[in-house]
Amino acid sequence: MSWxxxxxxxxxxxxxxRMFWALAIVFGLLSIGIGGAYGYFTDELARxxxxxxxxxxxxxxxxxxxxxxxxxxxxxICHKSIVGEWEQGSLKLxxxxxxxxxxxxxxxxxxxxxxxxxxxxxxxxxxLGLGAALLGGSVLTSVDFLAVAAGFLVxxxxxxxxxxSIFVGVSAxxxxxxxxVAGSVxxxxxxxxxxxxxxxxxxxxxxxxxxxxxxxxxxxxxxLMPNTAFNEVLNASLSAMTEWPLSANAGDIDAVYAxxxxxxxxxxxxxxxxxxxxxxxxxxxDL
Amino acid sequence: MAAIEIRDLSKQFxxxxxxxxxxxxxxxxxxxGFLGPNGAGKSTTIDILLNHVNPTAxxxxxxxxxxxxxxxxxxxxxxxxxxxxxxxxxxxxxxHVEFAxxxxxxxxxxxxxxxxxxxxxxxxxxxxxxxxxxxxxLMLGMAIAGSPDLLVLDEPTTGLDPxxxxxxxQIVQAEAERGTTVFFSSHILEQVEAVCDRVGILNQGxxxxxxxxDGLRETAGATGLLSVTMASIPDGLxxxxxxxxxxxxxxxxxxxxxxxxxxxxxGAVVADCYxxxxxxxxxxxxxxxxxxxxxxxxxxx
Numbered sequence: 001m002s003w004x005x006x007x008x009x010x011x012x013x014x015x016x017x018r019m020f021w022a023l024a025i026v027f028g029l030l031s032i033g034i035g036g037a038y039g040y041f042t043d044e045l046a047r048x049x050x051x052x053x054x055x056x057x058x059x060x061x062x063x064x065x066x067x068x069x070x071x072x073x074x075x076x077i078c079h080k081s082i083v084g085e086w087e088q089g090s091l092k093l094x095x096x097x098x099x100x101x102x103x104x105x106x107x108x109x110x111x112x113x114x115x116x117x118x119x120x121x122x123x124x125x126x127x128l129g130l131g132a133a134l135l136g137g138s139v140l141t142s143v144d145f146l147a148v149a150a151g152f153l154v155x156x157x158x159x160x161x162x163x164x165s166i167f168v169g170v171s172a173x174x175x176x177x178x179x180x181v182a183g184s185v186x187x188x189x190x191x192x193x194x195x196x197x198x199x200x201x202x203x204x205x206x207x208x209x210x211x212x213x214x215x216x217x218x219x220x221x222x223x224l225m226p227n228t229a230f231n232e233v234l235n236a237s238l239s240a241m242t243e244w245p246l247s248a249n250a251g252d253i254d255a256v257y258a259x260x261x262x263x264x265x266x267x268x269x270x271x272x273x274x275x276x277x278x279x280x281x282x283x284x285x286d287l
Numbered sequence: 288m289a290a291i292e293i294r295d296l297s298k299q300f301x302x303x304x305x306x307x308x309x310x311x312x313x314x315x316x317x318x319x320g321f322l323g324p325n326g327a328g329k330s331t332t333i334d335i336l337l338n339h340v341n342p343t344a345x346x347x348x349x350x351x352x353x354x355x356x357x358x359x360x361x362x363x364x365x366x367x368x369x370x371x372x373x374x375x376x377x378x379x380x381x382x383h384v385e386f387a388x389x390x391x392x393x394x395x396x397x398x399x400x401x402x403x404x405x406x407x408x409x410x411x412x413x414x415x416x417x418x419x420x421x422x423x424x425l426m427l428g429m430a431i432a433g434s435p436d437l438l439v440l441d442e443p444t445t446g447l448d449p450x451x452x453x454x455x456x457q458i459v460q461a462e463a464e465r466g467t468t469v470f471f472s473s474h475i476l477e478q479v480e481a482v483c484d485r486v487g488i489l490n491q492g493x494x495x496x497x498x499x500x501d502g503l504r505e506t507a508g509a510t511g512l513l514s515v516t517m518a519s520i521p522d523g524l525x526x527x528x529x530x531x532x533x534x535x536x537x538x539x540x541x542x543x544x545x546x547x548x549x550x551x552x553x554g555a556v557v558a559d560c561y562x563x564x565x566x567x568x569x570x571x572x573x574x575x576x577x578x579x580x581x582x583x584x585x586x587x588x
Contacts, residue, residue, distance in 0.1 A: 002390060005386065005389050005390055009376065009378065009386055012376075012377070012378055012382070013376040013377045013378060016377035016378070016413070017377060088374060089369075089371045089372050090372060090374055090375065090376075092334075092337075092339055092369045092371075092372060093369055093372040093375065093426075095337070095338075095339060096337055096339075096362065096365075096367035096369050097362065097367075097386075097387060097390035097391065097429075098359045098360075098362040098363040098390055098391060098392075099390060100358075100359060284341060286300075286334075286339070286340040286341060287334065287339040287340065
């Protein structure tokens, strides 16, 4: 259980840095800004919907910018977690004590996930609370809203675990900080351009093969990125919790594989595979 | 039981040979000095003992445990002061010692340990504000935390002022009296001379000598330096001298040949010079321990 000590040290070191406080403040402002703006600018028509629906709209309004922000923050905070200490030599210090290398990787993941989770959850509670209060009526006390908001916070913790795991994995795979930066940036850029890449791919395939009849398999390709897979699972889970009609992408497609469960499996693979490769590389490496 | 048993250990980094067929045994309770110039392979040896680096060939055991297969057990019984360890984090000195105690699953009072290394007054300051010497003392404190059976010190006096270096020696001696085995690496002979029972001299990845300090002194006493100044140094002379029995090193300084050799070989060397050219002056001196160390590690031996 030595990873607990590593995680605690990593977390303690982080919260003593200015970087952490800058992160917490930006996170708080962003969350309060977005939540508050939604609550403040929602017009009368939108306000007239039932309280639970207004509240759920708020959660989804906050979701997209916050998740993208978390993705960036995770990259910044995690890409050097292993390779940076490797280059500086402080990894030798940590591993001169009786910690295993898996203790170090797991400890880093848990520690850095904590570093992001604490300001993330704090800020979201404030932001959603403020937004719901501004929406007025009974939104803040609507059971549906509270359930969806709680579900969303749990989902955000999963999302943080996802990206911290990916970027710590990248950090353990690479042998230099600059490669870790390149790898992390490449993954983020790929996600932003994924739908465009798929569209181009689709056009190319369409002009070559006769596939016009059925393109359901595109669903699987779309789900390959961690963000799309996460959103699919989140939408499916939240719509299962409420009467709100947020069907997941899979809902429109009639194929066995078009299921949020497939997206869930892809999500788990993203949490496990990069870090597993990182562990495999790091475990037997010369420091 | 041997504290450290190294058998035929080799390490290649790409095309660079860091260690070549190293054989070394350090007995329990011994204070062993591991001497050699920078880049001789001292840190590589220590890295292999701690499983930071995998050997290319050979094996190493600490307290009869394989350093690769039983690395955690090895490190639980070992206190380490690594070289070039990088930043330590942002916690206080006390927290660092607690962290080391916790990792080794040992009881101990951080304050007492910080007191022993002489930084108890800075216990609650963050280590970012420590000077280099204070960091080195803290690292020593983390190394002795949990009363390890083996203490591995890699260039421990780097960054220490004379006071700090003396305190370091006192701690090493106190640990040795407690029965701890100490493996002390350094490129400075006098650091090792003062505390070690035995020393091993490493050069270019090879162990060139293992002996007690007294034994080395005897060897040094039996050898000397011979300086022969000549009008000019004829071709082939250096090679002729180098091939003589008892000659350990030959260096050229201007038109002077500096020959490290056993006293018995001096006459033959001088005779070689007379035969080959015009000798202007001959000086001879006894080698010090330092000279011996230099002759072992200058690459001519």
